[in-house]
Amino acid sequence: MTEEEKKRVIAKLEQRYLQQYGRKFEISTKEALPETLWGYGLELSRCIGCRRCVYACVKENNHSRHDPQLQWIRVLRLKRGNLINLENSDHYYDPDLVPEKGFVYLPVQCQQCQDPPCVKVCPVHATWQEPDGIVVVDYNWCIGCRYCIAACPYKGRVFNWAEPNIPKEEINPSVHYLGNRPRMKCAVEKCTFCIQRVRQGRYPACVEACPTGTRKFGNLLDPNSEIRYIIDRKRVFRLKEDLNTEPKFYYFFET
């Protein structure tokens, strides 16, 4: 696509969103920053399972709020002593107070694999990896076959089974074409590390929302970044390393 064509598409989309949501949207098409490969750190000993990240993400990324509600982050509750066999995890725990004694919490979202199986299987090139390592979807090109959902080992992708419902007053009009712009029915979507934020030097919404400092984020190519510090000095691991998908999402324990 030439710059001219891009501009035309964006103008058309902005027009459509204005009609649909009555808000003026800013649709960014900002390219990846040079010398950048985004990586994520999540410290399991700190997570209290409060799901604030889940809802911050829903708000920031213009998820469908009801019928159905879509979420990109899932927090799994595991009995202490379990971590690998997720069959014993509870996805819908609902106590009055967290954290609960005897449990650990494992938040999971798209792991931004360096070798993503979801990209490989897409029959129409509707999803790809950006130069900064983020796996993105063109919602307007996806045909809704859901092969990528079957291929993802982390359940990193969710599908718009119906037309998304977002109350007009809750819309976030500051969006990126490959990120949090409102989606349409029967297209797939996923976490983009808040592409609209990180390409402008901000943290992803989940990192900002976490009350315990569980979530870390940074440039893997920058030797002075926090994420590099963590990888170099902490005992990190990645989910399902045996599948060779090379996630850029590192879990670790401080204590």
Added chain:
Amino acid sequence: MEKLRELLKETWHFYKRTLILVAKGNQLYYAWCFSLLAIIVAGFIFYLRQHEVGLIATNMNDQVSWGLYIANFTYLVGAAAAAVLLVIPSYVYHFKPIKEIVVLGELFAASCIIMAILFVMVDLGRIDRFWHMIPFIGSMNFPASLLAWDVLALNGYLFLNILIPVYLLVKFYYRKEPNWKFILPFILLSIPMAVAIHTVTAFLYNGLPARPFWNASILAPRFLASAFCSGPAIIIIIFQIIRKVSVYNIAIEDEALFKISELIAYAMFLNLFLLSAELYKEYYSQTVHIASFKYLFEGLHNHKQLVPWIWAAMTMNVIAFIIFLIPATRKRLATLNLGCLLIIIGVWIEKGPGFVIPGFVPDPLGEIHEYLPNLLELMVSFGIWALGLLIFTLLMKVAIPIETGKFSHVSYIERTFRLEEDKAWRQSSFPVK
């Protein structure tokens, strides 16, 4: 120019006569076609609703993201591949009883592929963007995506299974010897293509390490084995129906049916053997990957919706195997038909819902979500099956008269000639008789 005009005229006559042939039939024929049409319309109305609100109208969700549609798709690709079991004995070994019916088998394969493609189409969330998958026009992810391979393989096989029978039938129609040098390469190509479509469909599931239930190298052979049971079983039943209802006395000999049933016996043995090999590996090694098998065969954490289904399927397959194994029961139409019905249903459960759903249960994050199709999915599926049957019926309505020589160019010329004679006779003032 003159020649072209002649050809166009001739083609037009062929089509006109075909249409007349299709439009005329006895009461049973009309009743059959119109009930199929009614089911198609009902299915289409349900599909329109799904198209309007999105796939939320089905029972699928983020946990079980493929359901009844893809289950039917898998089964039908297998049924289509099975036509090769008629092609090999007739064209390669020149086994005469089957050679006479092989064209019908190829048209059966074509109908199955059309249904399989339709099942993928209704499963697509954005049918309006289907063109994104078409090579050169859209942006097909070939060769990385197995779904792209499948689109190519299925359409290629569909093309072959329309080209071959239509070419042969047109030649029969004109009472001409087919140009074997032209058509034989296509026929031979259709043999590896039949294996290819089902292998590619198996690979589509097979290549996903995220789903241990499908990520077993035995999958493609298992698919082929079960396909060579269910496809021929359907063909045996259909041929007997044709023999009964067709007014043209088409030569479908019992011997042909028994030959096919013998092949089913081998295929079913392989199918059961491969399945037990897989069960042994999972149950003896008892890794976490056994979860889906446990869900299917005994229930997982008290979720056991599929258990009665798979055991019913296993029972049917084993009984059918015994029936087909013993020559006495295999060569008696009553028991043969019972065996066929058991296989058709048993294999459908085994490689349809019994294969697709456990791949998603438990899901990659360990969640167990039980899925059963809802009314809409059932109705849309019935609609597609009915459409496939209707297409096959209409194809048979033309193919059988041509095969039996009742519908040919010669009869057309003869009749026109007679008509002219008739006219002349009427116009003459001196009637001969």
